[in-house]
Amino acid sequence: MTLTLYTYDWLPEFPRGFVRDIRVRWILEELGRDYQVKTVPTQPKSDAHRAMQPFAQVPVIQDDGMTLFESGAIMMHLAEGTALLPEARKAEVAQWVFAALNTIEVAGSHWINLVLAERMPEVFGPVPAPAVIAHAREGLATRLAALENVVSKKEWLAGEFSVGDLAMIDVLRVLDAEGMLTECPELGAFVRRGTGRPAFKRAMADHMAHWTAADEARAVASPA
Amino acid sequence: MTLTLYTYDWLPEFPRGFVRDIRVRWILEELGRDYQVKTVPTQPKSDAHRAMQPFAQVPVIQDDGMTLFESGAIMMHLAEGTALLPEARKAEVAQWVFAALNTIEVAGSHWINLVLAERMPEVFGPVPAPAVIAHAREGLATRLAALENVVSKKEWLAGEFSVGDLAMIDVLRVLDAEGMLTECPELGAFVRRGTGRPAFKRAMADHMAHWTAADEARAVASPA
Numbered sequence: 001m002t003l004t005l006y007t008y009d010w011l012p013e014f015p016r017g018f019v020r021d022i023r024v025r026w027i028l029e030e031l032g033r034d035y036q037v038k039t040v041p042t043q044p045k046s047d048a049h050r051a052m053q054p055f056a057q058v059p060v061i062q063d064d065g066m067t068l069f070e071s072g073a074i075m076m077h078l079a080e081g082t083a084l085l086p087e088a089r090k091a092e093v094a095q096w097v098f099a100a101l102n103t104i105e106v107a108g109s110h111w112i113n114l115v116l117a118e119r120m121p122e123v124f125g126p127v128p129a130p131a132v133i134a135h136a137r138e139g140l141a142t143r144l145a146a147l148e149n150v151v152s153k154k155e156w157l158a159g160e161f162s163v164g165d166l167a168m169i170d171v172l173r174v175l176d177a178e179g180m181l182t183e184c185p186e187l188g189a190f191v192r193r194g195t196g197r198p199a200f201k202r203a204m205a206d207h208m209a210h211w212t213a214a215d216e217a218r219a220v221a222s223p224a
Numbered sequence: 225m226t227l228t229l230y231t232y233d234w235l236p237e238f239p240r241g242f243v244r245d246i247r248v249r250w251i252l253e254e255l256g257r258d259y260q261v262k263t264v265p266t267q268p269k270s271d272a273h274r275a276m277q278p279f280a281q282v283p284v285i286q287d288d289g290m291t292l293f294e295s296g297a298i299m300m301h302l303a304e305g306t307a308l309l310p311e312a313r314k315a316e317v318a319q320w321v322f323a324a325l326n327t328i329e330v331a332g333s334h335w336i337n338l339v340l341a342e343r344m345p346e347v348f349g350p351v352p353a354p355a356v357i358a359h360a361r362e363g364l365a366t367r368l369a370a371l372e373n374v375v376s377k378k379e380w381l382a383g384e385f386s387v388g389d390l391a392m393i394d395v396l397r398v399l400d401a402e403g404m405l406t407e408c409p410e411l412g413a414f415v416r417r418g419t420g421r422p423a424f425k426r427a428m429a430d431h432m433a434h435w436t437a438a439d440e441a442r443a444v445a446s447p448a
Contacts, residue, residue, distance in 0.1 A: 054370045055327055068315050072322035077315040091292050091301040098296035101326045103279055110334045117359070125359035128352060135341070135349035146278045 002036050003028070006052070006060040009039035010214040018177070020071045021059040022207045023170045027078050027163065029199035037210060072101045072167065079163035089158050096157040096164025099147075100171045107143050108175050111136040115178065140180065148184040155193065169194035226260050227252070230276070230284040233263035234438040242401070244295045245283040246431045247394045251302050251387065253423035261434060296325045296391065303387035313382050320381040320388025323371075324395045331367050332399050335360040339402065364404065372408040379417065393418035 005028070007021035028035050040049040045056040052060045053069045060069045068074055076097060079085035085093050114133045116124040147168075150157070157164045172191050175181060181188045194200060229252070231245035245261075252259050264273040269280040277284045277293040284293045292298055300321060303309035309317050338357045340348040371392075374381070381388045396415050399405060405412045418424060 050370075054374045055323075055367055056370070057327070066315060068319055070319045070322035070326060072326055073315060073319035076318055076322075091290065091297060094300055095292055095294045095297035098294035098325065099279075101322065102294060102296055102329065103281070105326065106330050106333050109330050110337055113334055113360070113363075114356075117356070125362075126353060126355040128356045129350060131350040132338075132341070132352045132356065136337070138349075139337075143279055146274075146280070150278045 001064065002034050004062040005035050005037050006040055006049075006062075007037060007058045007210065008042040010042055010218060011211060016208060016211045017204065018174045019058065019207070020170075022203055023071045023167065024059045024061060024074050024078070025203035025207055026170065026200050027075050027084065027166055029203045030084060030166070030197070031078060031082055033078070037206075039214075072097055075163050075167055083160065084163040084166070086159065086162070089162075092158045093162045093164040096162070097167045100164070100167035104143060104147065104168065104175075105171045107136075107140040108171065108180075111140045111180075112174065112178065137180075140175070141183070144175070144180060144184050144187060148186050151190045152186040161194075161197075165190075165194060225288065226258050227288075228286040229259050229261050230264055230273075230286075231261060231282045231434065232266040234266055234442060235435060240432060240435045241428065242398045243282065243431070244394075246427055247295045247391065248283045248285060248298050248302070249427035249431055250394065250424050251299050251308065251390055253427045254308060254390070254421070255302060255306055257302070261430075263438075296321055299387050299391055307384065308387040308390070310383070310386070313386075316382045317386045317388040320386070321391045324388070324391040328367055328371065328392065328399075329395045331360075331364040332395065332404075335364045335404075336398065336402065361404075364399070365407070368399070368404060368408050368411060372410050375414045376410040385418075385421075389414075389418060 005021060005024055007019060011019065025035075040046060040052075040056075040058065040060075049056050052067050055069075057069065059071055059074060060067060061074050062068075063077070068077060076085070076094065079093075111133070113124065114128045114136050118127050118133060121127050156162065157168060169191050172181065172187060173195070176188065176191050181191065195204075229245060229248050231243060235243065249259075264270060264276075264280075264282065264284075274280050276291050279293075281293065283295055283298060284291060285298050286292075287301070292301060300309065300318065303317075335357070337348065338352045338360050342351050342357060345351050380386065381392060393415050396405065396411060397419070400412065400415050405415065419428075
């Protein structure tokens with residue numbers, strides 16, 4: 001049965017390109033696996049969505065009768081038994097998936113939540129003091145500098161390109177877009193090695209086409 | 225060869241009981257595996273520590289010639305092939321490990337970083353405005369309410385007690401200690417089911433004994 005990937009039915013411009021369904025699209029393209037996309041309503045969240053994903057987030061997949069959420073778990077599940085998670089280096093590759101999601105993304109989220117509140121307080125809450133944002137930025141910068149050092153010594157994090165690189169590069173992309181990699185040229189190059197892959201390009205094109213189609217469907221539903 | 229677990233050589237009172245080596249101690253106790261503890265200096269970080277763990281965090285383990293960091297990866301590695309990660313529900317259990325570390329802990333860290341800054345600005349940076357802290361708390365509370373609903377329907381997250389429960393309960397413990405579970409009685413009970421296990425009690429006793437021994441070693445090194 002074709003794998004089904006769930007993402008939102010529509011989103012405003014600013015998160016496009018960074019919604020976590022891209023991680024799943026990317027790994028599916030790397031593996032050459034077919035999939036279909038279904039949607040859940042962004043606002044308000046639906047009971048059908050919550051029944052699949054208790055936190056009402058995306059992505060969710062349905063694969064071979066199983067419903068699965070959490071981008072990290074989906075990536076690991078799809079990578080299992082493939083060259084993206086080689087048996088001989090399994091723990092090491094998993095280490096980089098967790099480093100991406102629990103060391104870099106944790107620090108990145110803390111900072112980005114504060115930055116978004118500064119930029120769009122009507123959506124993301126009260127504007128934090130500049131010193132509070134700067135402190136969060138400093139904590140993140142320390143972790144990125146450590147990762148810069150790791151990446152300066154190798155092309156990929158654990159041997160050949162793996163799900164560890166895929167997860168890390170997708171976490172770094174938003175930090176790159178927010179200017180956090182200007183002092184980390186090796187990390188910038190690492191991100192470009194990943195996003196230059198044909199599978200990433202196809203995934204991103206499909207991801208963006210999804211939102212364009214969503215805009216068009218809205219225009220038909222509510223003509224000006 | 226005996227597994228080696230690395231943690232810090234000393235820490236002040238406040239993080240004791242919550243350092244992430246406890247996750248590894250707990251799973252090792254659940255599995256009945258022997259281990260020895262070695263330490264890395266808390267301050268300043270050592271090059272030997274950075275050579276094992278580029279972010280100079282703990283825990284790190286050495287197992288069967290392999291050095292591994294990231295508590296999530298260590299837990300998954302140790303659980304592999306055991307009843308804590310049953311083959312038939314592997315993806316589902318991994319889903320809850322990632323939900324613990326990338327959905328609950330991400331939101332928890334954002335809030336706790338702000339709370340710690342308010343409480344100890346000399347260590348954790350400028351004091352955030354109360355409204356900024358309250359907003360982070362609200363985001364976390366929404367996720368906890370969703371998890372409360374999940375846990376109200378079952379004893380453990382995916383069948384029998386698994387590494388998914390272990391990870392989630394350890395992430396929830398600090399939120400419980402900070403008063404975040406008062407409106408989530410089911411989550412409180414879930415945490416107590418976990419921390420009531422003999423393996424957790426042994427792990428916590430050893431964890432706390434480590435800091436007591438560290439205090440005593442310091443007292444000998446610098447007599448009053």
